[in-house]
Amino acid sequence: xxxxxxxxxxxxxxxxxxxxxxxxxxxxxxxxxxxxxxxxxxxxxxxxxxxxxxxxxxxxxxxxxxxxxxxxxxxxxxxxxxxxxxxxxxxxxxxxxxxxxxxxxxxxxxxxxxxxxxxxxxxxxxxxxxxxxxxxxxxxxxx
Numbered sequence: 001x002x003x004x005x006x007x008x009x010x011x012x013x014x015x016x017x018x019x020x021x022x023x024x025x026x027x028x029x030x031x032x033x034x035x036x037x038x039x040x041x042x043x044x045x046x047x048x049x050x051x052x053x054x055x056x057x058x059x060x061x062x063x064x065x066x067x068x069x070x071x072x073x074x075x076x077x078x079x080x081x082x083x084x085x086x087x088x089x090x091x092x093x094x095x096x097x098x099x100x101x102x103x104x105x106x107x108x109x110x111x112x113x114x115x116x117x118x119x120x121x122x123x124x125x126x127x128x129x130x131x132x133x134x135x136x137x138x139x140x141x142x143x
Contacts, residue, residue, distance in 0.1 A: 011055035012043045015083055015091075019046065022120050026135040042073045042080075047130020049123075050074040054084040067094060071108040080108070081119070093119040099126070 009031070016029040023046075032041050042050035052070035054062060062084045074080040082094040097112045098104045099122070114122065123131065 007055055008053070011085065012053045015051070015053050016044055018116075019044070019120075023123060023131055025131070027137060029134070040073045042070060046123075047127065047133045048077070048079050049081055049127070049130060050078045051081050051083055054082065056084070057087050059086045060089060062092075062094060067108070067111065083116070083119075091116040095119070095122075 012031045016031060019025070020027075020029045029044055029046060031043060032045060043053045044051040050070055050073050052066065052073070054066050062082060066084065067080075067082050070080040070082050079099060080096065083091060084094070085091045093114045093116060094111050095114065096104075096108060097110045098107070100112060104110055
């Protein structure tokens with residue numbers, strides 16, 4: 001039987017490693033270890049992006065509670081993103097629609113699901129400021 005906590009932590013590390021490599025980050029993206037003790041922390045932080053990672057066996061749509069969790073953690077000044085994967089399905093990323101089109105004012109109920117590839121492209125092309133902020137932080141800085 002698979003330990004769901006270990007499965008989740010493994011997926012978080014996988015995503016952190018993938019984002020670090022694909023976004024060419026100077027500093028390894030690391031899991032927020034305090035998340036297990038403090039309710040309102042995401043799994044990963046990249047600039048203004050608060051990233052929640054969920055790995056689940058069966059299904060094809062994320063649970064509403066997963067999105068609510070990352071929205072709650074991100075508050076008003078951060079950008080929530082839910083990175084999720086089901087067995088035998090590709091990694092997907094749910095973001096507020098407002099990050100793609102500013103005419104949609106932020107409303108956590110209006111979302112868009114992207115492929116992981118499209119999310120990488122979105123970050124590289126539209127959110128380079130967040131990449132710069134991450135790359136310019138102190139190497140040992142912890143959130």
